[in-house]
Amino acid sequence: MIKTVLEKLFYKEKPQPIPQEIKNSIKGTFGEVRQEFKLEYLPRENYKVINNIIIPNRQATSQIDHLVISNYGIFVIENKNYSGNIYGSEYDKTWTQVMGKYKNKFYNPLLQNYGHIKAIEEIIGINKHIYSVVVFSDRAILRKVEITNQRNIKVINEIDLLNLIKEYKEIVLTNSQVNEIRDKIFESMATVSQSNISHVKNITTQLDSDSCPRCGGKLVNRKGQYGDFLGCSNFPKCKYTKKL
Numbered sequence: 001m002i003k004t005v006l007e008k009l010f011y012k013e014k015p016q017p018i019p020q021e022i023k024n025s026i027k028g029t030f031g032e033v034r035q036e037f038k039l040e041y042l043p044r045e046n047y048k049v050i051n052n053i054i055i056p057n058r059q060a061t062s063q064i065d066h067l068v069i070s071n072y073g074i075f076v077i078e079n080k081n082y083s084g085n086i087y088g089s090e091y092d093k094t095w096t097q098v099m100g101k102y103k104n105k106f107y108n109p110l111l112q113n114y115g116h117i118k119a120i121e122e123i124i125g126i127n128k129h130i131y132s133v134v135v136f137s138d139r140a141i142l143r144k145v146e147i148t149n150q151r152n153i154k155v156i157n158e159i160d161l162l163n164l165i166k167e168y169k170e171i172v173l174t175n176s177q178v179n180e181i182r183d184k185i186f187e188s189m190a191t192v193s194q195s196n197i198s199h200v201k202n203i204t205t206q207l208d209s210d211s212c213p214r215c216g217g218k219l220v221n222r223k224g225q226y227g228d229f230l231g232c233s234n235f236p237k238c239k240y241t242k243k244l
Contacts (some may be wrong), residue, residue: 035066035079035135038162046070047165048182055188057119064116069181072168073129076120077161078113082106083139089146090153098143109134110153123188124181129172135161 039049053064066077084102088095090110097104113132121127134155136142145155156164173181219242222231230242 034158035077035161038158039066039068041162042068042070042165046072048178050182050185053185053189054192055119055123055185056192057115057122061192062116062119064120067120067185068165069173069178069185070165070168071171071173071175071178072165073131073172074120074126074181075131075133075165076113076117077133077135078109078116079135080106080109080140081137083137085141085143086136087144090148095145097140110147110155120185124184126181131168133161133164 036049036051039047039051042049048069050067050069051065053062053067055062055064064076065079066075068075068077082097084097084099086095086097088108092108093111094105095108097106110132113134117130117132120130130152132153135158136155138157138159140157142155142157147153147155154164218233219230219240220233222229222241232238232240
């Protein structure tokens with residue numbers, strides 16, 4: 001009996017491992033919060049910052065991490081809170097994260113941000129002076145990231161974000177234009193229903209739905225005792241599964 005009491009007092013079950021997809025979601029949220037904090041340092045008289053934007057597009061909705069509207073242009077910012085070595089080019093479908101022996105393929109964030117920019121252009125009626133900015137964690141090393149359009153497309157570490165925005169000094173939008181663009185974005189956000197907001201969470205995960213979140217392998221349809229499911233093509237090395 002004493003043994004039982006002592007076990008209840010001092011014994012703790014071994015914690016269960018956190019799934020990789022949940023870890024990625026938590027990391028992404030922390031990354032967005034850090035960028036929000038940094039963007040607050042931009043002078044408010046010249047820069048209008050909107051965070052966590054959900055707006056309609058031709059298919060459904062687009063979710064944008066940060067939008068900076070200024071006299072010097074419009075900055076569409078996509079966060080990627082990844083660490084390790086990053087490889088990719090402007091036109092690749094997927095990029096690669098390498099950490100030692102671990103490799104993870106993820107959807108090209110520039111292509112993702114391109115869709116966001118098209119949605120914004122549709123709303124504001126302007127298709128110039130819009131800059132695509134992909135921000136990686138300072139723990140990431142942009143080992144080989146190839147970009148041809150260096151003026152309108154930037155891939156940087158988060159430490160360089162504010163300096164990058166401030167590099168654009170040519171006035172291309174008046175104060176009234178800046179305010180008008182901001183108002184159009186807010187009006188568009190107001191039209192998105194709660195069902196759309198729930199739906200966009202599914203859309204953003206669909207970008208990587210054909211890749212295993214653990215090892216980057218391709219997910220393939222398999223049949224099991226309890227029905228169909230998705231399994232990693234690298235089985236048995238990787239035993240990740242996902243219910244259909």
